[in-house]
Amino acid sequence: MARDEDRGGSKSRGKVIVVGGGPAGVQAALRASELGAEVTILESERLGGTAFNEGPAPVRALARAARLRSDATMFSEFGLEGEVPDVDFARAIDHANRVAAYANEVWHLTDLVKEQGIEVIDEVGPARFVDRTTLEIGDGRRFSGDRIILAVGGKPRKLSIPGSDLALSFHDLWDMKELPGRVTVVGGSATGCQLASILIDFGAQVDVIEFADRLTPPSDADISRRLKAAFEKRGMNVLTGTGCDSIERKDGRLKVSFTHGEETSSLETDAVFLMVGWPADVSGLDLGAAGVEMDGPFIKVDECLRTTVPEILVAGDANGVSMFVQSAAHQARVAARNAVLESQDVYDPQAIATGSFTEPEYGSVGMTEAQALERHDCYIEVIDYTALPRAVMDARTDGFCKIIVDKESRKLLGAHVLGSYSAEVIQVAATCIAADMTVQDIAELELAFPTFTEALGMAAQRISRKMRMNGAEDRG
Template identity: 40%
Template sequence: MTESNRSIPASTATNFDVLVIGAGPAGAMAALRAADLGAQTALVTSAQFGGMAAHDGPVPVRTLARAARLISEARRLKEYGIKVGNPELDYPRLLARVREVVDDVVAHSSSREQLEMLGVSVIEHAGAVRFIDPHTVVTSAGLRLRADKIILCVGGVTRQLPVPGFELTSDHTSVFGATSAPDSMLVVGGGATAVQIASIFCAFGSRVHVFEAGPRILANEDDDVSAAIAAAFRKVGVAVTEDFGAIVSFEKTPTGVRMNFTKGGKQSSAAAAIAVAAIGRAADTRGLNLSSAGVLLDGRGFVKVDDYLQTSTPHILAAGDVTGRQMVVPSAIRDGFVAATNALRGASERASERIDVSASFTHPEYARAGLTEVEARREHDVLTSTVRFDSTMRTIIDGRKDGFCKLVVDRRTAKILGCHCVGELAGELAQTAAVAISAGMRVDELVRVQVAFPTYVGNLAYAAADAARQLELGVGNQHIGTRGDLYQNLRQWDDRRKIVEVAV
């Protein structure tokens, strides 16, 4: 037994109330919740604690995004009278910094400390885990674990395309581990991972071309957000090709790789030093032998669950990316909590009862909380209120005039249904809005909350005030009312181009 397995004596502690498979955000939360509810709990993972989020996802990616941001900031210092030389990227040192950050995050994980305090048996480096019956798993490291309840939190893997030459492409892991930033790059895919890769390597000096087969990049985001990010990319030289037909093949060239594809019924191609495939994720169920446990997969290969996260075998639940629901960390954490609660208390909490919040640290940033405008219009009579960043004081002071804050509001109740932001501190704005949405606040109630001045959160207050005015609700707040001239420019826009133009 390895040092990391020392908490599980082979002859004794192999039976548990709850067994959590996978130690990413969903798994860590599921184990914490189960132990907090008094269950004897084990958490087993084939690799290290932290999962993809810590080792291969948000933590390293955000570190690289931080470096990209610092380079961009350094290039603007002269605007404020600060003279410095042209910044140069030391890529090997940056990768060393990424490893330092990952190690630091894992070493100081509060989740790991809480798990140990609650008596959870954490089993790392257990190797492949597979079911031998609905209550029992064995690992390639020689462990046999049995539990009354089992929660699958095994995450996902990069999806593959069945086209010739796909093996010539890189994924985000390999491209982030390269020894230098490539001169040029094709990014295949237009989701969150794809646009982050594009934004980071554009800042690093690579020529980047993004290809999205659908009608727009960031298809899960509000229409105005995806349009603004595409426009912002094009402004800084990132080529964006949307709505092409299909990828035909990849082939090696003397200087890199070529992608052959169709667009408008015609054959076309694009070449670069590397091609990065970021076309989504598939469930990491390889080798689990789920059929022995009676667990069914859906048509896309994800573990099939109901709204209580129960699988086709009721005592086995699933949470996080393996379900294919919302493949982002906040949703995975929420799923872990819900799955553990329902495992021990019966089907009492629904996974859908949450406010989806996400943020991406591209340049410019974008973020959301709640429903998009299209989603909201399916069940609500909606109005929108949008504040452009070129009309507010803090963004002007900071030279961050590119962006907007958009609220989606129910006309009947005046409650906020969604918030969508592009620009500086977009994630902080959306997170603040999420609190208001969760609390069921009306826009006029949000306006009455005093906001420090000048701040970025003030843009949220301005958008709420404009929505309240559209609804003819008295805001009753002097510090908002004194800026009547500002609100002449904050009416709802029917022309999306006005939003897109200001976002770039």
């Protein structure tokens, strides 16, 4: 049942300006409107943001095409005959772009938002602050509000190296018509690994240069290790602990110079993508005019998502707190309540499920093994997919499922999976954490057979057996 303070009504609870029309902006606008505020969204392009127009939606479509081609290499293993299909890269990009347009052309996202009584000012270029409660757009119109929610997202970071202007960004992918013969991806975190995986499955030679000592540095170390092994098995050149020094043109190609330890070397390639970060997109916003402070590459916020100016809040990638679409939507709802009701709700996520569109996929929730061992006495169990019936049936045994359980509370602290359907499997682990289930509870779930999700239950059952053998299950 809704609380009285959550109900809207005919009386306005003030004016809210939302800057940015991606998942965070749309969610913030809708929630603020539900709470009774008068709401205006200012969007430089069209509603949907990077998530729909250039991010997860079209990337997943491109990854699907790459996966279909990769699956064709396994035909003979299943008694099938046929050639691995050729790639019409331009058509694959066109399909991804059609998916990107889905939110507006099929869902009619802009119309849906307007139908909720929200004023949408879109495709007007960037807005800039005039003062702490007023913004101006390119045509000179000004918009003032009692509260402002910034949902401006991020933009590709550039490296301060010679020749960085020769490199492509994530945005350039959607205008490409031909698949380069060799591609070098600088940056081996989630986005860089996704792009590298897609391009190698399409048939390009791929190099990955990552400054950290492993791929996907925030991930559990076993995911990093196994993902690198899988990439190298497919012929990818993975250079970790390596810094990119410069890019230059050479005989119609690009020369990438890099340093690994004390050694300097180079490689020649046809295209370079920089995937080295996603700072807040505050260009042209003139935060100084409003008195809003930055915290490194992000807008500084407190635990309630308020900036150094109380009237201004931030939701989504621009604050750097948790840079996922699902987090952006959650933050947006928190920010909207705090803006409209002047409450002190804290953004405190308990279980953020994350997944990647690499081949193989990987997914995580909660603490990594290293993080958990710093603060807890743990049970750790790994199910290798060579022992998982569904993986054997699908000939996809190059994966694993790891769960981490606190010995005292018997609660799940974290889960990490690599292999087919990882992004789906990890949702169940996240649900178990959110539901505060014990490992015994998870062990007793009657999960469908044969599935990849079954690995979670198998791991929980193994830990439960260990607890019974140690007499721990009967204590407490």
